[in-house]
Amino acid sequence: xxxxxxxxxxxxxxxxxxxxxxxxxxxxxxxxxxxxxxxxxxxxxxxxxxxxxxxxxxxxxxxxxxxxxxxxxxxxxxxxxxxxxxxxxxxxxxxxxxxxxxxxxxxxxxxxxxxxxxxxxxxxxxxxxxxxxxxxxxxxxxxxxxxxxxxxxxxxxxxxxxxxxxxxxxxxxxxxxxxxxxxxxxxxxxxxxxxxxxxxxxxxxxxxxxxxxxxxxxxxxxxxxxxxxxxxxxxxxxxxxxxxxxxxxxxxxxxxxxxxxxxxxxxxxxxxxxxxxxxxxxxxxxxxxxxxxxxxxxxxxxxxxxxxxxxxxxxxxxxxxxxxxxxxxxxxxxxxxxxxxxxxxxxxxxxxxxxxxxxxxxxxxxxxxxxxxxxxxxxxxxxxxxxxxxxxxxxxxxxxxxxxxxxxxxxxxxxxxxxxxxx
Amino acid sequence: xxxxxxxxxxxxxxxxxxxxxxxxxxxxxxxxxxxxxxxxxxxxxxxxxxxxxxxxxxxxxxxxxxxxxxxxxxxxxxxxxxxxxxxxxxxxxxxxxxxxxxxxxxxxxxxxxxxxxxxxxxxxxxxxxxxxxxxxxxxxxxxxxxxxxxxxxxxxxxxxxxxxxxxxxxxxxxxxxxxxxxxxxxxxxxxxxxxxxxxxxxxxxxxxxxxxxxxxxxxxxxxxxxxxxxxxxxxxxxxxxxxxxxxxxxxxxxxxxxxxxxxxxxxxxxxxxxxxxxxxxxxxxxxxxxxxxxxxxxxxxxxxxxxxxxxxxxxxxxxxxxxxxxxxxxxxxxxxxxxxxxxxxxxxxxxxxxxxxxxxxxxxxxxxxxxxxxxxxxxxxxxxxxxxxxxxxxxxxxxxxxxxxxxxxxxxxxxxxxxxxxxxxxxxxxxxxxxxxxxxxxxxxxxxxxxxxxxxxxxxxxxxxxxxxx
Numbered sequence: 001x002x003x004x005x006x007x008x009x010x011x012x013x014x015x016x017x018x019x020x021x022x023x024x025x026x027x028x029x030x031x032x033x034x035x036x037x038x039x040x041x042x043x044x045x046x047x048x049x050x051x052x053x054x055x056x057x058x059x060x061x062x063x064x065x066x067x068x069x070x071x072x073x074x075x076x077x078x079x080x081x082x083x084x085x086x087x088x089x090x091x092x093x094x095x096x097x098x099x100x101x102x103x104x105x106x107x108x109x110x111x112x113x114x115x116x117x118x119x120x121x122x123x124x125x126x127x128x129x130x131x132x133x134x135x136x137x138x139x140x141x142x143x144x145x146x147x148x149x150x151x152x153x154x155x156x157x158x159x160x161x162x163x164x165x166x167x168x169x170x171x172x173x174x175x176x177x178x179x180x181x182x183x184x185x186x187x188x189x190x191x192x193x194x195x196x197x198x199x200x201x202x203x204x205x206x207x208x209x210x211x212x213x214x215x216x217x218x219x220x221x222x223x224x225x226x227x228x229x230x231x232x233x234x235x236x237x238x239x240x241x242x243x244x245x246x247x248x249x250x251x252x253x254x255x256x257x258x259x260x261x262x263x264x265x266x267x268x269x270x271x272x273x274x275x276x277x278x279x280x281x282x283x284x285x286x287x288x289x290x291x292x293x294x295x296x297x298x299x300x301x302x303x304x305x306x307x308x309x310x311x312x313x314x315x316x317x318x319x320x321x322x323x324x325x326x327x328x329x330x331x332x333x334x335x336x337x338x339x340x341x342x343x344x345x346x347x348x349x350x351x352x353x354x355x356x357x358x359x360x361x362x363x364x365x366x367x368x369x370x371x372x373x374x375x376x377x378x379x380x381x382x383x384x385x386x387x388x389x390x391x392x393x394x395x396x397x398x399x400x401x402x403x404x405x406x407x408x409x410x411x412x413x414x415x416x417x418x419x420x421x422x423x
Numbered sequence: 424x425x426x427x428x429x430x431x432x433x434x435x436x437x438x439x440x441x442x443x444x445x446x447x448x449x450x451x452x453x454x455x456x457x458x459x460x461x462x463x464x465x466x467x468x469x470x471x472x473x474x475x476x477x478x479x480x481x482x483x484x485x486x487x488x489x490x491x492x493x494x495x496x497x498x499x500x501x502x503x504x505x506x507x508x509x510x511x512x513x514x515x516x517x518x519x520x521x522x523x524x525x526x527x528x529x530x531x532x533x534x535x536x537x538x539x540x541x542x543x544x545x546x547x548x549x550x551x552x553x554x555x556x557x558x559x560x561x562x563x564x565x566x567x568x569x570x571x572x573x574x575x576x577x578x579x580x581x582x583x584x585x586x587x588x589x590x591x592x593x594x595x596x597x598x599x600x601x602x603x604x605x606x607x608x609x610x611x612x613x614x615x616x617x618x619x620x621x622x623x624x625x626x627x628x629x630x631x632x633x634x635x636x637x638x639x640x641x642x643x644x645x646x647x648x649x650x651x652x653x654x655x656x657x658x659x660x661x662x663x664x665x666x667x668x669x670x671x672x673x674x675x676x677x678x679x680x681x682x683x684x685x686x687x688x689x690x691x692x693x694x695x696x697x698x699x700x701x702x703x704x705x706x707x708x709x710x711x712x713x714x715x716x717x718x719x720x721x722x723x724x725x726x727x728x729x730x731x732x733x734x735x736x737x738x739x740x741x742x743x744x745x746x747x748x749x750x751x752x753x754x755x756x757x758x759x760x761x762x763x764x765x766x767x768x769x770x771x772x773x774x775x776x777x778x779x780x781x782x783x784x785x786x787x788x789x790x791x792x793x794x795x796x797x798x799x800x801x802x803x804x805x806x807x808x809x810x811x812x813x814x815x816x817x818x819x820x821x822x823x824x825x826x827x828x829x830x831x832x833x834x835x836x837x838x839x840x841x842x843x844x845x846x847x848x849x850x851x852x853x854x855x856x857x858x859x860x861x862x863x864x865x866x867x868x869x870x871x872x873x874x875x876x877x878x879x880x881x882x883x884x885x886x887x888x889x890x891x892x893x
Binding site: 053310312325327328329330331332333334335336337338339340341342343344345346347349350351352353354355356357358 | 494792805807808809810811812813814815816817818819820821822823824825826827828829830831832833834835836837
């Protein structure tokens, strides 16, 4: 499927426009109805004004709203092994899945309230999505290797609202990496949303590599529902875009669920990366940890406003939230704000940590005393800084892709060779 | 004294306010509610210079114009028209303890204030309702040139130094409640420590609210001149009343080059008080400012002592302890603004919530561009003692300089059943064991208090802990 443009301004989204999307994608009545209900919510949900705590640091004033709405992705994900399809794995673009596997898509698509901080954008995406990935893993099936989907916005000067839906059925296991790509040079709006359902006992590893164009506004949202005894790890690597405003909503609704939210940010120029997270511990015996690391060059700014909420019902739960910022330029800035809201006393462990600062001069001195020049020393130290997250990525292709993307910002260096770091 | 304002003169001469002590009499009068007339009347009644009257009216307009804060605690129950804005129990402050009226001394006796501390006090500034009724400055302090007066008195006796500094740290339009204080302030302490003078003993003052629906709006201004040092201690207690009361103080501190100020508060207002306080210090080159802030009482407290580090190598510390029992919300914390290179700061917060109590730490570390080699550490620990208690942590950080070291860490925990079991196996009751664990938890802050306050703090925690477990 080639990328096509629906020649209409995305805002205000209207019934005629989403009707045309439905026509083009050959959508059934249930999906048309679903889009209409989300359109209604989109119309009822105002954009953040900047008064909200989560939006104080990002103004939407310059969001490029006038680009045409883009239809379709030019990449249809493929399974690495055709036998997986025989065993019931569905891995395709969402529009095709909605036509061919409605029984799997319908129960999960657009359920739940979305991401509260990004409610307006979640609703827009659910009403006007084109493109995005669908992954279903049947009960008890463990998928080896890494499934890879690339979501491309072929024209930057447009608006693209893809939606990705992942359903890992009970006791299944899967790794999915999505790469977001768009051209440099012209302003556009990427409003991708992700909805992950880890059913009881499932293990899901989701990696998102954001390499959008240098003028793109990325207003994304990810929602993760962690069922009983399920384990979910997400990794967001933010390298591209002009502005990224990502909302993460993690619902620990099943007893005994475990989650780990990882983030790697390497930003320079005048990039602004701002992340909101909510780790909502609802069920008892749940564990949720978060670790986001930022390396900030030039005039880059990183904001992080992350809430850990432990509900009255989340007895014997455990969580930790950590956000570290390495400032590599006098003009870089960081605003890490980790928030705790604890409503029970029956918890195992709960805390957070946040830091911001330059490279420790002693580390730099040590590296330079070993013969590295200033640039090499810095690259090695930044790479070492990221190691805290990199070491938690057990999947080789994901790790390699992330390191390669990060190198575009922090520079290639022999220090990137893993064996040398180990020495 | 003539009453120039009709709003004040309408009230009968023998007007009473339902005092807790039967023989307590209010010698001066005002009415409930706030208006420009009341603000002007207070100023005229006090015989203030015109600039202060104008400032009060300007502040009143700011208060009127600004919305109530919607973040933090629930402030909706406050009815500003149901509050007295000025009451004075005696005509003027007195110099000797013997001159303090009997009924006021009796109330202080119940709180155990004078006997317990006479020996330690460098001077006593007790605030009974809105006026400073007692001030005793030790002779050697006077010889050193230290000024320690009620704020109203200081305005009369030291008008130049007063005008030069008043409202410079917290301007009239800083926030709604600081504006309210500026409009209707009464009492508080004024301290000036001359260059190079070290005040060896802590200066202490007690403030209390003793009238139902009595707002208390004391205003404290401390100026530590170059190379001087002073420790000011403020403690609050109040008998319990049934309807809500408002306490909205403003404290401004100026710590000049090389000076050192510590300001210690133990707040134990009765549980119907809304305690909404603005406290801010500016610290210049090589200065050290320390806030030690204990919040035990009140229904709602919103208080974030802040320090602006304006000169190189200035250092700021906030030590905060909060205890919230049932129906209490302690929303406390600290703010440090790094506005000069090589500045350092430390915030340590310990909070305990019990019953249906709620503690919130809310803080800010801000580093402006160019403030190289700034270092800051924020450490927050919370202890939750019951199922229904709640604890929040909102630590804001805005870092606009690369060459800095900024860190924040927080933990939330409960009293471990193993710790309780161990202590109970040694023969303690569960309440005693829990109190001991809580006392251990707050030890890092209690050890910074003057001894008599540390003893009082431990006793208060023990009282609070009775019936807290099991």
